[in-house]
Amino acid sequence: MRKVRIWSILAGILLSATFALQSCDLDDDDDNYHAYYPNALVTVFDQNGHPLMQLDDSTTLYPVNLTSTLYGGKSVRALINFRDATEAELKDGIYADEGLKNVYVNRIDTILTKSMSKDLGTLEANRKAYGNDPVEIVNDWVTLAEDGYLTLRFRTLWGGSAKHIIRLVKASDVNTPNAVRLYQDAQGDVNGRYGDALVAFKLDDLDLKPKDKKVTITLLWNSFDGEKSTTFTMASQDNHARTSSYISSWDTFIKDIK
Numbered sequence: 014m015r016k017v018r019i020w021s022i023l024a025g026i027l028l029s030a031t032f033a034l035q036s037c038d039l040d041d042d043d044d045n046y047h048a049y050y051p052n053a054l055v056t057v058f059d060q061n062g063h064p065l066m067q068l069d070d071s072t073t074l075y076p077v078n079l080t081s082t083l084y085g086g087k088s089v090r091a092l093i094n095f096r097d098a099t100e101a102e103l104k105d106g107i108y109a110d111e112g113l114k115n116v117y118v119n120r121i122d123t124i125l126t127k128s129m130s131k132d133l134g135t136l137e138a139n140r141k142a143y144g145n146d147p148v149e150i151v152n153d154w155v156t157l158a159e160d161g162y163l164t165l166r167f168r169t170l171w172g173g174s175a176k177h178i179i180r181l182v183k184a185s186d187v188n189t190p191n192a193v194r195l196y197q198d199a200q201g202d203v204n205g206r207y208g209d210a211l212v213a214f215k216l217d218d219l220d221l222k223p224k225d226k227k228v229t230i231t232l233l234w235n236s237f238d239g240e241k242s243t244t245f246t247m248a249s250q251d252n253h254a255r256t257s258s259y260i261s262s263w264d265t266f267i268k269d270i271k
Contacts, residue, residue, distance in 0.1 A: 048094050049094070049120075050094060051120070052094050053093050055090070056089070057121075058088040059086040062081070063080065068114070070159065071112055072112055073114070074095065076117070077098045077102050077103060077107055078102065083121075088215075089126040090126045090213035091123045092121070092155075093119075094121075097115070098115040098117045125213065125270055126212075127179075128215050129216065129218040130182050132184075132218075136186040144180075145235050146199040146203060147169065147197070148168065148195065149168040150166070150168075151209060157245065158246070161247075162215055163216055164212070164213040165213075166210075167179070168209050169199065169210075170204060173269070176269055177210075177271075179195070179212050179270050181194070182194050189231050190229075191219045191221070191229060192231040193219070227246050227247065228246070229245070230245045230246075232245065
């Protein structure tokens with residue numbers, strides 16, 4: 014019987030290192046090469062003791078091979094590898110409805126999921142409290158706004174001497190609706206090599222419109238070349254269709270953040 018692999022990444026693993034795995038009822042299909050690569054970014058949540066996964070604004074995934082609550086029932090963002098469930102894998106009580114898709118999840122790895130931090134009133138106060146170490150935002154399929162979250166792949170210097178603290182704060186210092194600013198406190202770990210990490214922020218502090226309407230979110234950050242900004246549109250998006258080109262491996266992202 015195939016099982017799904019759920020794993021956590023030990024902090025401080027560099028790009029060239031392999032994952033440290035915590036196995037938990039896992040699938041190990043060595044013949045399925047593509048199962049070793051994430052093909053979607055989802056929001057994992059619990060409903061009546063069963064995990065569900067929001068793929069986009071109109072599609073919810075029902076993992077037929079996961080039958081108990083994940084991550085204590087908390088809503089988290091995660092990379093997964095999944096495929097359509099076969100008829101043989103469907104069980105009594107599992108159903109398909111409009112917007113609900115029965116799937117088999119091969120692998121899942123949560124990413125750091127956080128709430129926004131409090132705006133302290135001024136840019137200077139926020140920088141003093143939250144740090145102003147530079148980062149770069151990577152233009153990638155996992156850098157997007159959807160499902161009430163802003164998920165970012167970012168790049169910075171890592172020396173391995175401390176965990177970097179990453180925060181998102183409402184940018185009240187600019188006259189732009191739904192503007193947010195990313196802050197990094199590298200805690201003195203400002204040398205080393207460039208590496209990437211993933212973080213997702215729940216956009217609870219923003220005045221977001223209903224799901225069926227588009228929302229523009231402006232992100233500001235201190236880059237290695239100075240202040241930068243970009244915009245995101247929160248709308249229905251099909252993650253599965255976007256991922257025809259796979260991430261290079263499951264250990265692409267440094268996890269040395271909090």
